Amino acid sequence: MSTPTVLSPLHMSDEDYDLLSAGLFEHKRLVAERFKRIWQLVEDIARSPGKSRKELAAQFALSERQVQADLNVIRREMGLPLVRKQGYRFLTNSHDTGPTFSLAEAQLLLMLLRRAAHDPSLPVDRLRSLMVKLPYLFPLHLRPLVAKTLEAANASERGGRQQEIFAALAEAVLRKSYVKLHYPDGDPVSSIQEPIVQPEVLFPYLQSWHLIGTCRQRGRMMVFDLDNVVAVTAAVSI
Numbered sequence: 001m002s003t004p005t006v007l008s009p010l011h012m013s014d015e016d017y018d019l020l021s022a023g024l025f026e027h028k029r030l031v032a033e034r035f036k037r038i039w040q041l042v043e044d045i046a047r048s049p050g051k052s053r054k055e056l057a058a059q060f061a062l063s064e065r066q067v068q069a070d071l072n073v074i075r076r077e078m079g080l081p082l083v084r085k086q087g088y089r090f091l092t093n094s095h096d097t098g099p100t101f102s103l104a105e106a107q108l109l110l111m112l113l114r115r116a117a118h119d120p121s122l123p124v125d126r127l128r129s130l131m132v133k134l135p136y137l138f139p140l141h142l143r144p145l146v147a148k149t150l151e152a153a154n155a156s157e158r159g160g161r162q163q164e165i166f167a168a169l170a171e172a173v174l175r176k177s178y179v180k181l182h183y184p185d186g187d188p189v190s191s192i193q194e195p196i197v198q199p200e201v202l203f204p205y206l207q208s209w210h211l212i213g214t215c216r217q218r219g220r221m222m223v224f225d226l227d228n229v230v231a232v233t234a235a236v237s238i
Helices: 016-045 053-060 064-077 103-117 125-138 138-154 161-176
Strands: 080-086 089-090 177-180 196-205 208-215 220-225 231-233
Touching: 016 064, 016 089, 016 138, 016 196, 016 208, 016 220, 053 231, 064 080, 064 089, 080 231, 103 125, 103 138, 125 138, 138 161, 138 196, 161 177, 161 196, 161 231, 196 220
Parallel strands: none
Antiparallel strands: 080 089, 177 196, 177 231, 196 208, 208 220
């Protein structure tokens, strides 16, 4: 039985290389769309708990198998406390009552707190105490985002680069503005050295944080691993 020949990009014809590149781009687009859908599923379960897998499948025009795969990602890879108890819901404390924050409201409050942290007229100790308690006022699916963003307000100048990057992205999500992601020179992870992105969703996955957004250079939605990003700056409007 002969061994199939695998061509490297160096030995491919231009036509074969174009087909491979198109396939990779399509795969990345589908990955971005799936993770955006998964976050929409997270928000829907938080907003309207108790739906069955069949109901979620009908709502999102998916098969039940696809919904189950997404639910597994939410619980295992994203680490959110999803349970199946009279339908799917996030585990909450029994005393949780009243309306909950939306993602946009959470980001607005966090932006205001970050500005307050730089106001010398405010009592620093009380502000820090508030920041420690604040994540527990939010729905469980937003707590990782809130806690991560609040780190920026408490970070030292030397150790706060990652937190500042995260906070800048969270503010861009709220403002629906474009930002430029900066990677190290020669970084092998990013095919674009300085992608210009309109952020839509920040989410945890395994041990990293990721960004879903529309890339201006590519003209499509992409997923960006934030581990290798060294800076985020405002992008010039066009």
